[in-house]
Amino acid sequence: MTSISTIEQLDLVKLLDRCDSFHNNFISGTIPFYLNDAVIGYIIPEVIQELVKFDSFVYDWIYKPGKSIQLNATDFEKRSSILEKILKVWKQSNLFGVADQWRNELYSVFGPNGExxxxxxxxxYWLFGFVSYGVHCNIYVPPTPTTPMCLWVPTRSSTKQTWPGYLDNSVAGGISHGDSIVGTMVKECLEEANLSVSHSSLRSRGIVSYIKFSQKKWYQPELQYVFDVPIDENTKLRPNDGEVAEFHLWTLDQVIQELAAGNFKPNCALVILDFLMRHGILSPEHPQYYETFQRIHRNLPHPIGKYKKSKNHDASAVSTSVNPPPNELTESQHFDPCATWSERLNERDYNYKYAILILNRSISISDNRFHHLWDNASLRICADGGSNRLKNYDPTLKPDILVGDFDSLTNETREHYKRMGVQILHDPDQYSTDFMKAQKVIQENGISVIFTLCGMDGRVDHALGNLNHLYWSYAKHKETQLYILSEANVTWLLPSGESSINCGTIVNKHCGILPVGRDAFVLRTDGLKWNLENQVCSFGGLISSCNIICKPQITVLTQDPVIWTMEAPDPTD
Incomplete structure (x- = not known):
């Protein structure tokens, strides 16, 4: 575990001041660079003095001394050409150190609407105070019960033009003109760390933004798109393009010590602080927490670029050599909902415990399937209005527990089950649904398999709410297998990693793999008529619907959680 005292002793403001150093302290004579009505940068007097020396200045620029400046051009080519000619002249004399920093690489400048x-x-680029954009990736090995979290940290090459020999983020780079955000991240992972990653293995974690004030005069706003990639301890990062001298796999204690020593490139230190905050290592109790959060997420007073989605770095075009961490991807889970309609449930030595949960929806499954489930359940529970549904379905059936805030439970139903000796648990909590309350009670009774009768027909918002609960349950209670039973289907969530599904006798029945709320990268499936391999599934793109089960045992390996649904036969089928 990371030492709390080490973090508390870390001077966050000192780290912030090394990078986020602009506080409205322009040097006298600095003027805004306009494009139409938007300020896209700032230029200091020294640069203005050199600009006006060009013979074409009066034609190429609209200049109001001491007030503002903008290009006298309305199209991309003309604007770009004006600045290209200026910088090439300055490069010849190394004015402002332009030759020393020349990259033969273009950066995009964005207009008022993000274009x-x-x-x-x-x-x-930096001479004009334009916003620059980059990507930074934290590649880490998640903690286990016996080992701490570790982060891959590179030492920059001694030949780098900027900050040679300093520590960096796992992988980072600027976004060149014409490139996409994710495409740049994929490219940088391969070029810098010899790590081939897919679009979906990159986990977007937001933005770090700040404004540098280099040498107390150069105004430099920057915005970094941040990604995380968890990997296992067997995957090694190796220098590939000469920009990295070596990679280190360090515990967070070691990382924090290097931060305190000032050994990280200043903007990379801010990305590390963001990582420590998001993972709960840097807690809100730190006296500089609020200031740190504010200053690594600065509101930049300029139009922000709208990047297009990459077309060249999707999952089908990029091989995946990232070995996922055991606790996030490689653990195998077995799902056997077909056990509930097995005749073996009637055998005393067949140990398959499950709960049946009835929500406030119509009971739409067949009588045969319902009674088979009900008779063999270890726990029978109704959530609030589900009690009314059960009573109307068959008043002779006795549930074990009623639970909820009971805003839907009728007095008649309450009295009916009270006379039957049913346990009635009133939970007035308005920050949890009746579904959540019932699941909590089931888990407190030591049962980790739940079959919920709530239907997927009727109102669309109810159906989507049920799917959302599957994701909620997975996030909060990974050990619980929660199934939704409707008239014709059984539906549940497959977690990240490998899942084996016992389909019993329902070969040749329909099934589907559905990403809900986010894209899902399915690495492979086995046992389906149309198997998937390294395929991004997304709404608006490809989803695997109307697929067919071809084997009694199905395997699905996925980078991201997905909804699995399949036809569920009656026990007599």
């Missing part, structure tokens, strides 16, 4: 307005050589 690409023109492109500028990276080596001179």
């Amino acid at each position: 690409v307005a023109f492109a500028v050589e990276r080596g001179g």
Whole structure:
């Protein structure tokens, strides 16, 4: 575990000041760079003095001394050409150190609506105070019961143009003109760390933004898109393009010590602080927590670029050599809902315990299936209005427990089950649904398999709410297998990793793999008529619906949680 005292002793403001150093302290004479009515940068007097020396200045620029400046051009090519000619002249004399920082790489400059307005050589981009964009990735090995979390940290090459020999984020790089955010991240992982990743293995974790004030005069706003990639301890990062001297796999204690020593490149230190906050290592009790959060998420006073989605770095185009961490991907889980309609449930030595949960929805499954489930359940529970549904379905059936805030339970139903000796648990909590309350009671009774009768027909919002609960249950109670039974189907959530599904006798029945709420990268399936391999599934793209089960045992390996649904026959089928 990370030492709390080490974190508490970390001077966060000192780290912030090394990077987020602009506090409205422009040097005298700095003027805004406009594009139409939007301020897209700031230029200091030294740069203005050099600009006005060009013979074409009066034609290429609209200049109001001491007030503002903007390009006298309305299209991408003309704007880009003006700045290209200027920077090439300055490169020849190494004015402002342009030659030292020349990259032969263009950065995009964005206009008032986030559109690409023109492109500028990276080596001179900063002279105009434009927002620069980059990607940073934290590649880490998650903790286990016996080992702490570790983070891959590179030492920058001694030949780097900037910050040679300093520590960096696992992988990072600027976004070149014409490139996408995710495409850049995929490319940088391969080029810098020899790590091939897919679009879906990258987990977007937000943005880190700040404004540098280099040498107390250069205004430099920057925005970094942050990603996490968890991997296992057997996957090694190796320098690949000469930008990294070596990689280290360090515990977070070691990382924090290097932060305190000032050994990280300043903006990379902010990305590390963001990582420590998100993973709960840096707690809100730290006296500088609020200031840190504010300053690594600064509101930049400029139009922010709208990047297009990558077309060249999807899952089908990029091989995946990332070995996922055991606790996040490689654990195998077995699902056997077909056991509930097995005749073996009637055998005393057949140990398959489950609960049946009735929500406030119509009981739409067949009588044969319902009574088979009810008779063999270890626990029978009704959530609030589900009690009314059961009474109307068959008043002779006795549940074990009624639970909920009872805003839907009728007095007649309450008295009916009270006379039968049913346990009635009133839970007035308005921050949890009756579904959540019932699941909590079931788990407190030591049962981890739940079959819920709530239907997927009727109102669409109810159906989607049920699917949302599957994701909620997985996030809160990974040990619980929660199935939703409707008239013709059984539906549940497959977690990240490998899942084996016992389909029993329902070969040749229909099934589906559905991503809900986010794209899902399915690495492979086995046992389906149309198997998937390295396929991104998404609404608006490909989903595996109307697929057919071809084997009694199905295997699904997925990078992201997905909904699995399949036809469920009656016990007599």
